[in-house]
Amino acid sequence: xxxxxxxxxxxxxxxxxxxxxxxxxxxxxxxxxxxxxxxxxxxxxxxxxxxxxxxxxxxxxxxxxxxxxxxxxxxxxxxxxxxxxxxxxxxxxxxxxxxxxxxxxxxxxxxxxxxxxxxxxxxxxxxxxxxxxxxxxxxxxxxxxxxxxxxxxxxxxxxxxxxxxxxxxxxxxxxxxxxxxxxxxxxxxxxxxxxxxxxxxxxxxxxxxxxxxxxxxxxxxxxxxxxxxxxxxxxxxxxxxxxxxxxxxxxxxxxxxxxxxxxxxxxxxxxxxxxxxxxxxxxxxxxxxxxxxxxxxxxxxxxxxxxxxxxxxxxxxxxxxxxxxxxxxxxxxxxxxxxxxxxxxxxxxxxxxxxxxxxxxxxxxxxxxxxxxxxxxxxxxxxxxxxxxxxxxxxxxxxxxxxxxxxxxxxxxxxxxxxxxxxx
Numbered sequence: 001x002x003x004x005x006x007x008x009x010x011x012x013x014x015x016x017x018x019x020x021x022x023x024x025x026x027x028x029x030x031x032x033x034x035x036x037x038x039x040x041x042x043x044x045x046x047x048x049x050x051x052x053x054x055x056x057x058x059x060x061x062x063x064x065x066x067x068x069x070x071x072x073x074x075x076x077x078x079x080x081x082x083x084x085x086x087x088x089x090x091x092x093x094x095x096x097x098x099x100x101x102x103x104x105x106x107x108x109x110x111x112x113x114x115x116x117x118x119x120x121x122x123x124x125x126x127x128x129x130x131x132x133x134x135x136x137x138x139x140x141x142x143x144x145x146x147x148x149x150x151x152x153x154x155x156x157x158x159x160x161x162x163x164x165x166x167x168x169x170x171x172x173x174x175x176x177x178x179x180x181x182x183x184x185x186x187x188x189x190x191x192x193x194x195x196x197x198x199x200x201x202x203x204x205x206x207x208x209x210x211x212x213x214x215x216x217x218x219x220x221x222x223x224x225x226x227x228x229x230x231x232x233x234x235x236x237x238x239x240x241x242x243x244x245x246x247x248x249x250x251x252x253x254x255x256x257x258x259x260x261x262x263x264x265x266x267x268x269x270x271x272x273x274x275x276x277x278x279x280x281x282x283x284x285x286x287x288x289x290x291x292x293x294x295x296x297x298x299x300x301x302x303x304x305x306x307x308x309x310x311x312x313x314x315x316x317x318x319x320x321x322x323x324x325x326x327x328x329x330x331x332x333x334x335x336x337x338x339x340x341x342x343x344x345x346x347x348x349x350x351x352x353x354x355x356x357x358x359x360x361x362x363x364x365x366x367x368x369x370x371x372x373x374x375x376x377x378x379x380x381x382x383x384x385x386x387x388x389x390x391x392x393x394x395x396x397x398x399x400x401x402x403x404x405x406x407x408x409x410x411x412x413x414x415x416x417x418x419x420x421x422x423x424x
Contacts, residue, residue, distance in 0.1 A: 059104040066097040070227075087234050088244050092251070092354045094231045095398035099358055101224045102377055108217045115210045122203040129196045136189040143182055235401065248401055249317070249324060251355030255373075255399075256327055262349045262361055263369050264414050270367060293343055293368040300342040300422045301388065303372060304395055304406045306333030312418040327416045328371065328409030335404040337395040339372055341386045342423075350382050356407060357398030362386065371409035374400050 070093055238244040310330035316323050341362055348363040358375035376396025380386060397404045410417045 059100060059107065062100050063097065063104060066093060066100065069093050070097060070230075087238055088247050091231060091234050091238075092399075094227055094234070095354075095357060096352065098224065098227050098231065099352065099376070099396070099398050101220055101227065105217065105220050105224065106377060108213055108220065112210065112213050112217060115206050115213065119203060119206050119210065122199055122206065125199045126196060126203065129192055129199060133189065133192050133196065136185055136192065140182065140185055140189065143178075143185075245317075245401065246322075248355065249322075251353075251399075253355070255353035255355035255359075258351075258353055259356075259359065259361070259371055259409070260414065262351070263371075263411055266348050266361075266363055266369065267367060267413055270363075292366060293345075293364040294366060296343060297422050299424050301340065302331075302423055303342055303370075303408050304331050304333050304337050304339050306331040306337065306395075306406065308332075308420070309402070309405070312420060328407055329419045330402075331395075331406045331408060332402075333395045333404055333406055335395060335397060336376060337404070337406075338391045339375060339393045339395060339406055341388060341390050341392050342370055343388050345370075345386060347380050347382050347384045347386060347392075350378055350380075353399070355399050357396060357400070358393070360392055362392075367413045369411040371407075371411070373407040373409075374398060374405050376404075 070090070074090070308329050309332045310326055312326055312329055314323050315326050343364055345362045345364040347360065348369065349359070349361040351359050351361075353359060353373075356373035358373070358378055360372045360375065360378060360380065362370045362372075364370065372393065374396050375393040376398070377394040378392070379394075380390075380392045386392060395404050395406050408419055410419045410422055
């Protein structure tokens with residue numbers, strides 16, 4: 001009777017073991033399919049709605065419109081007598097296209113570098129996952145070989161050597177523990193395989209995207225060179241044209257009015273706040289200074305390395321012989337020279353004007369503002385806090401008839417100041 005009970009108990013355990021494994025296989029198969037599907041949906045959703053892709057789309061659209069406008073200009077200029085105003089408008093459009101293209105190139109470059117890191121990490125994950133799969137497969141293989149070689153003999157020896165049902169139960173509990181461990185290994189193996197397939201799919205998608213981005217990057221670089229060459233050709237044609245220079249001075253004056261308008265609105269906003277409050281608490285940063293901008297006269301760092309070619313105040317134009325008001329200074333520098341914030345503050349505005357190109361306005365404490373124009377690249381965002389000496393952009397030549405230059409201004413409230421009195 002005891003022997004029959006032992007046989008029935010072990011038979012029941014074996015059937016349960018096999019049934020559990022069949023159920024486990026079905027469960028893992030469906031779970032694997034759902035995991036892959038869900039993962040792909042998440043990845044697609046992120047790419048479809050990511051901020052960077054929206055920015056890229058906006059820049060791409062603006063580039064398309066600018067290039068249509070350039071093509072229209074070139075067609076009209078080829079038919080006309082190339083009037084100065086038309087050429088200057090064409091140069092301004094080329095300036096804008098060059099600046100937008102550079103911004104788009106920066107975005108593409110960042111995307112390419114991000115994808116390079118993702119691909120590298122993906123390959124590392126695949127190697128590690130493959131090694132783990134090999135380890136689990138070997139473990140299961142060894143377990144199966146051992147089971148078929150020794151389990152029947154061990155079962156019979158235990159069955160006939162045991163003197164009570166409790167000994168058989170102990171043996172079966174031990175076998176159950178082994179089974180549960182194998183079950184966990186099988187689940188882990190299936191999960192690792194599903195993860196490996198996900199990583200391989202992701203890597204293939206990233207490689208395809210990377211190849212497309214690199215091709216686009218090269219095309220945009222070529223387009224940038226072509227646009228610069230066109231701009232240089234037109235600049236040579238009008239370099240000594242008084243009408244063109246006069247029109248450019250008007251563009252500069254219009255840009256100055258718009259800069260003053262931005263500062264005036266910033267001042268209204270500042271003065272409308274309660275005394276002692278700021279629009280945002282400045283972050284606590286290592287080495288952050290506590291002194292006020294007003295106490296830095298004669299101590300500010302230079303925004304860029306170069307030589308001053310145009311000073312503050314009234315200036316007599318060497319060619320037109322007219323007197324104009326320079327609201328800042330112009331620093332001649334190499335194209336791409338880093339431009340630094342002269343003091344900590346908040347990026348108040350980023351804009352583009354026909355006479356000044358890319359413009360950054362930084363708001364400092366107590367109504368002081370600094371203005372940086374003719375920038376090739378912009379490396380900050382509106383409302384970003386910047387530290388003294390932080391690179392905010394690079395020297396460019398858009399809006400300039402004199403090559404790469406940084407136009408720099410300092411304002412107190414709505415009164416412009418002589419930057420050379422403030423720079424060390």
